[in-house]
Amino acid sequence: MRYNLAAMGGTFDHFHKGHETLIRHAFSTANEVIIGITNQSLTKDKVYATSIAPYEKRYASVKTFLQRINKEKRGHLVELHDCFGPTLTDGRVDCLVVSPLTVKGAEMIN
Numbered sequence: 001m002r003y004n005l006a007a008m009g010g011t012f013d014h015f016h017k018g019h020e021t022l023i024r025h026a027f028s029t030a031n032e033v034i035i036g037i038t039n040q041s042l043t044k045d046k047v048y049a050t051s052i053a054p055y056e057k058r059y060a061s062v063k064t065f066l067q068r069i070n071k072e073k074r075g076h077l078v079e080l081h082d083c084f085g086p087t088l089t090d091g092r093v094d095c096l097v098v099s100p101l102t103v104k105g106a107e108m109i110n
Contacts, residue, residue, distance in 0.1 A: 003029055003095035007087050009036030009080050010102055011043060013052045015061035018099070023062075026097040027071055034076045034093065035062060036085040055079065084109055 006026045012019055026033045037059055043052045052058075059077060066072040078085055083105035087093050098106040 002031065005032050005034065005090075005092045006030035006095040006097050007034040007036065007085065007090075007093045008097040008102070009038065009083070009085055009105065010099070011038045011046070011052065012058045012062050013043075015058070015065065019062075020065060022097065022099055023065065023071075023075075024069070027069075027074065029097060030095050032074050032076065033071075033097070034078060034086060034090070035066075036078050036080040037062060038080045042080060042082070 006029055008022065008026050010019070010022075023033070023035065026035075037055065040052075040055050043049055046052060059079075062077060063072070066075045066077075087096070087109045096106045096109060
């Protein structure tokens, strides 16, 4: 089944192949993808919080990757202020793409 709008979220710190794989999977699943990136206040309680890159750098890494794979028009980057992002307010979201690290947030959204 192909979805219209998938949503996913994470910290996307030290952008790596796992992030790339998850984003590619989201685009193979849905026509458009909302990618939520946690703001700095959501990272303060994480392990090694002081080593997490600033939001702007993490945002730029994801944006650069979207440009590299020619998905910038189908990908919509949003700043996350909580684990829900636009999933509770945008009724078009019909799919959540998660990793083992983000599955708890998806369970709360569901």
